Structure formats: structure tokens, C-alpha cells
Amino acid sequence: MPTSSSIDRRSLIRGTAGLGALALVRAFPAWAQSGSAGLTPAPGVLSGEQIALTVGESHFQTGGRSAHAITINGTLPAPLIRLKEGQNVRLSVTNSLKEDTSIHWHGLIVPFQMDGVPGISFPGIRPGETFTYEFPIRQSGTYWYHSHSGMQEAMGHYGPIVIDPAGADPVQATREHVIILSDWSPVHPHVLLKRLKQSGGYYNMQRQTLAGLLAGKDQSAKERLEWGAMRMDPTDISDVTGSTYSFLVNGHGTAENWTGLFTLGERVRLRIINASAMTNFNVRVPGLAMTVVQCDGQHVQPVETDEFQIGIAETYDVVVQPVEAKAYGLIAEAIDRSGLVRATLAPRIGMAAEVPALRERPLLGMKDMGMDMSGMDMGQGGVIDLSQPANESMAGHSMKMLDPSVAPQVKMGPGVATLSPMPADRTADRPTGLENVEHRVLTYADLKSLEPFKDTRTPSRTLDIHLTANMERYMWSFDGVKLSDGAEPIAFRHMERVRVNLINDTMMPHPIHIHGHFFQLVTGKGEHDPVKHTVNVLPGGKVSFDITADALGDWAFHCHMLMHMHAGMMRVVTVRHEGEAA
């Protein structure tokens, strides 16, 4: 905490002094430039049926940190692609890197061979080559695109996609801005991953200390011993933190203060995309309520909130209505509170909203370990009294953290350090760190799709998938098996409807993404269960979704925390006609 806040202060001073100089070496597409009037009218937006993109290498700096970046058409973030539902598009992507590249259209329903995952949907784009993607646009909403090669996404290879509906847009807004959130480190992502393999807690500079204990902070000595006995760290919220990351809005750090303009009285639509490699954010606009109107590109019944957590790769469209002609801060705070980024919504350029102090770093608790105590008296403030005598009344169900009988399908071994003994459905829970904030916080249970879902069949079978890990060895997997271990594809019959249960056996949230499909999050809203492409499964919790396997072909399915995916938390999902298995 002292470290990150002092960095923030330093970079703030430097940034203010050197803003002019910074601008010279920073290239942004028009929509991402500070002082943007918004998307309409927006110069430099890529539209139409023929779009050319060139992936290349550039230099990037923010807040005093600088390094090589991977850019598209020379900018970070990449250009905005704005399309219209019903059109066809040809996107020719030229690779000017010295390594393979690719573009995956995140959330777009495309033929699988156009999905852009090297090794699954196509061979990738080799250096010097141009690959042309071609597909019809069958949907509308806010999406994004990014590399699926190496860890280029962590180096800047991401950009927004906005698709206008063929008919009238149910969202009434007079102005709109794209807000791309990301994390940026001058350290190459392969080195970040190497450090985590060498020392799982390498980037955590907010661990519990003896000084903290003496000052009465964090857990009590007794709790620390109990957690120590299990070799579990309640401060393990994020793997890669503000100790190396700068957090960005449209490529701008707090010092560079990305500013989006509004005129008083307007309804301003913010299309918020979390394009981070490793950071889940808490998003708020202090002083303004946000009305959530879309999630993952799918319209939802408008719901008002004051703060929401956006998992990596999710998108949220919110409408805000400024009530004063002043600067409003758009605050995206890393969920471990190791840093934040402030952007500004203002009536004119040159105004800067206040930078709020980082809130206290959250501590993980019993529920994050997969011990759902909801049926029990939690005592004051949710504290569990472990001094109660042990008891065998739970039909032999013990509170062991690694009891293989709770997950027979998981391959036990060095890669599985814990199994959630009693995972709870946490879709109605406030996410990590927002449990006790005093304003409204969005949960998945607040989302209702605007239109009833087209497929109302009851799923014909269930599929459990465990999210498994060993933080100390930095191993991440599904069902204890890494993709590289020769994991079999997850097979679906074409058009079958399946209930998928994701069980998080780790103490970290995992934004799980399936390519080529949307699923309905089972939250008890029936045909209005929210429709998503990525779901953040809270620590020790579980999520159920119903999926209609309507897209033939092979698809990627993975945790969107880039380093988790690269550690093996990934599968191939394959959809075939019944009986087609070779």
C-alpha cells in the first residue's frame, strides 16, 4: 500500500509537469484521445465493409513507465471498429511483427474458422502475412478485439468494437464514449509469468505483516495461525498488481487524465470494456448514479447502481446523466486496491476530477474458501466462531480444504491445492471487496435480459467444471488438468442445451469466457436470465449457466486472466452433429 500510493503521487507530479512532452510520444485513435467529444461524430473510426488493420510494434509510456508495446495501426488502444448489424465485413489483418499474431473478435458470433484463435480456429498470421477475416454481422452491442497469440494482449493488442442495431436502439443516449480499461506493465508479460512461477506472491505488496498485527490491522494472530496452517493467504486478491501495473482508461493513466466531454442535461452512454490482462476493476462515477443498460453486448432491463465490478473481458454499457457542469471522476479501482485510474467526464477540456484515495485492501474470508455458512448464524459482522467445538453433525461432511470426495472428477496432484468443500452460488453476492461499501453495488442477480431468451428448453444434461489451482506453484487448470496435459476437448452435440456448473476451487475470481456462444446465467430470472459471453466466478463460489450449443466447430474456452490461461486454464470446446465424432 505505501508503495503503490507513493508511486501514484510521484507519477501524478511528473505527469502534470510533463503532459505536453508525453503527448508527443503517445499516439491514440481519435475516440481515445483526451477531450473526446464522443463517438458521434468521430473521425478515424473504422467502418464499412472493408477494414485494414496492421499489427506492429511501437513504444508506449504512461505515468513514467515506458516499454515496447504491440499496437494496431500504430495506436494503443487499437482503433474503434464501428459496424452495423446486418452488414458483411472483410477485415484484412497484416502482421508486421517478427512473431505470429492473430485477432479474436471477443463476443462476436462468427464462423469458427474466423474466430482467430491460433491452433484452434486457424493457423495464426505469420510475420509479413495478411489474413482476411470475413463474416456477417449478426448482432449489435459493445464488444472488443484482441490478440490470441503469445501474450500480445497484455502489451496493448486490444481495441473496441461497437455494432449499431439494425433497428432502433433501445438505449436512449445523446452522447456516447468508449471506455477501455486496461493494465499496463513495462515488464514483458513472459517475465511477469516467470516471476509468478518463481514466487507466487511476487507482486503482492499488501501482505499481512508483523507491523500490521501490532497496529491491530487485518486478521488477528489466531486467524493468521489458522490460515497459515492451511498455507493460504487472505491477501491473495490479484496475482499481478499495481506494484508493476499502471491502470489505464483509453490508454491514459491518472496523470494523463483521459477526459470525455458532455453537455449538461445529456444522457451519456459509457461503453465500458475491461481489456486488462490480469485486473478486475471496481468502477464508479462518484456523484452520479449509473444505469446499466447492457452487459457483454446484450441489452438488460435498465438497473441503477453506484458501483460495479467488471471482470476481465466483460463489457458493461451504462448511462449517466450529469447534474452539474463540473468534472466527474470515472474511477476504475483494481480489486486488490493496489492502484486505480481516474478519468474525467467534464463539460470542457482542462478540467480534472478528484482522485479518490484507495480504499482499504480487502481480506478474503471463509466464503472465498468455498465454505458457505449461509445456513448458519454468522454472528456479529459475519465473523465465524471457530472456537465452537467440532462436531460430526454434517453427515460426515468435513471442512477439509482438500477432500477429493467433494470433486471426484478433479485429477488430484501438485496443481490442486484446495477444493471448495461447500461452494455457494454467489451470483447474488457483492463481489470481492465491495461487501460492505455503503452505496449500491451491482450483482449478477440484478441483471435481467431485456428480451426473453429464444431457447427456453430445459437443459438435457449437466456438466461440472472445476476451476483449480495451486497459487504457490502458480498452476491453474480446469479439473486439475492443464490444457498442455493433453486435456480432451469438451464436446457438445449441435443444438443441445446443457447446464454448465463452474465450481471455483480457488480463492481468486476467474472470468471464464467461451468463444462463439452466449450463455444464460442461471439467476432465477427464467427466460430473462442475463445473457453473457464471460462470467466472473467469485472465489470459492459457483456459477451455473445454460448454453445452447448452436455454433458448429472448435472453440476456445478459458479463464480470461491471461496468465491463468497461459498456465493451462483452458480447453477446446467442440460442437458437432450427433454421431459425428471420428
Added chain:
Amino acid sequence: MLAPAAALLLASVAGPGLAQKMDHSQMDHGSMAMPQEEDHSAHEAPAQENSAADNAHAGHSMPASDDGIPKGVAPAPPKDHAAEAYYSPAEMARSRAAMLKENGGMTFSQLMLDRLEYRLGKGADGYHWEGEGWIGGDINRLAFKTEGEGEIGGPLESAEVQALYSRAIDPWFNLEAGVRHDIRPDPQRSYAVIGIEGLAPYWFEVGAQAFLSTKGDAHLRLEGSYDQRLTQRLILQPAAEVNIAAQDVPELGIGSGLSDIELGLRLRYEFAREFAPYLGVNWERKLGDSARYARAHGDRASVTSFVMGVRFWF
């Protein structure tokens, strides 16, 4: 948290307990259970919730399947690759191999000099080093270890190198096997090594190695340490090492039984995780015949040093 003295004590008892720790069932189910199991009957819960909880616990089933959705049968995964209908199978095979390697199959490595230190005490000043490295994946690794010491301006007194194969056997421990060669003292000697190392409950780093030399003498070394974070960067590390020999080895000055014990306390400051200078004290005591051999050789059986050094890795 733990007072340093208590930590030291625990670290030193963690060693002898290792034989037991090698038993998986002991480790996984004994030590990892919650310190105290929840007493559910003691809490009054609404009847309805109780029965729901009972259902869920009885078969460990997910509430999702409570909705009457059958487990069903998954189709057999196909063996072919859909993209080969559109792209060259050779190109797909190349990119698929790269993708599989990239998502879980990468090779990593680490080189660490845990201690590189100058020792001040009675008599001549000395130096000491301890380091290790590894290369490999998550489970299988090639590793080496080295340690040694000498007097400033004097000859190298001891220098040991180990080459090991290391295999992760559970979430916390690695089994290791290989060879050790001692360049010093004279006569040089080679050993076969088998050992275990890892992270014990309460975050103790522990290790045990058994050695069998080409001359037939057998030895056991137990080590433990604990990192107590005083602040995010200031870390106090108590450490202990015990050497046990199965027989006298007079030419190496080793007596049978508990031959020596070493305790250290080092305070390091992590300017970066990879670079941390430290100050500390180190106490070594030779016991039994080892002590007798040392005295006969004109050395003291007990040596206390003030140490300063640096820990670095990459």
C-alpha cells in the same frame, strides 16, 4: 505473529517430522483440515434451509442439478480438428503444438543465491554461500544446489555441488534425487542424494536430504526456515540446519549421531524481491565426536558469527 524464538523452535522441529510428512494422507487430510470443524447443530437455521443444505451435502451435488436436470451423457470427444476442413492440416498442427505449449507447457527457470555472506567472529573472518537453481515445468525439473565456505585469505574449507532431478509430488512438496560432489574438504567425496523439500503448514520452508557416499558412509541433513514479514519489504528469517551421520568419518571430521547444528537469524530488506541485502547472526555447534575432531584439529566446536550479505535471484 510468532515470536522469532518460537519460530526457530518450530522450524527446528519441523525437520525431524518430515519422514511423517512424506505420507500424503497425513499431509493432505491431517494438516490441511480446518483447525476446527464447524459446529452446525449449534446454530439455529431455518428448517427449510437446513433440509436444502442436507440435500446438497449428502451427495455433494450442485443445486443446479436440483432443478431436475439429469446428469446425462456427454458425447464422445472427436479426435479430428474442425479447422482442418479450412486450413492446411500441417499448418494447423504447427499452430496447435505452439498453442498447447503456450497454455500450460512452458519451461521456466530460476537461479538463486540465497546467501552470499561475509562472516565476522572470533578468529579469521570468513565467507559463506548457499545457492540453488532449477529449470523445467511445473512437475519435473532439473535442479542444482551449491554451498561452501572458507576463511578470508585462507583456503576454501568446504564446497559442495548437487545435481538433482526434482519432481512435484503434491501441492507443497518436491521429491529430489541425484548426486552430490564435495570439492572440499580433502579428500573429495561423492554421494548419492535423495531428498524432499517444500512448504510445511504455517509457511515453513523445510527440506531433508539423505546422502550415501561412494565410501559407504551415510548422512542426513534437515533444514528449515521461516520468513517473518515485519513490513512488506523487511523480512526476518530464522533458519536451522541439523546434520546427522550414521557413522564416524574421521577423515572428514564427522562424528556419528547428531554431528552439528546451525541456527541463523537474518534480517533482509527487499529493495526488489530479487535483491535483498541482509544482516544477521549465525551460530554453529559441532556435537559429540565431531566436536572432539574439531578440537583435536585446533578448531572451536562452537562458532558464533555476525553475518552480512546479499540474497539475489533471477
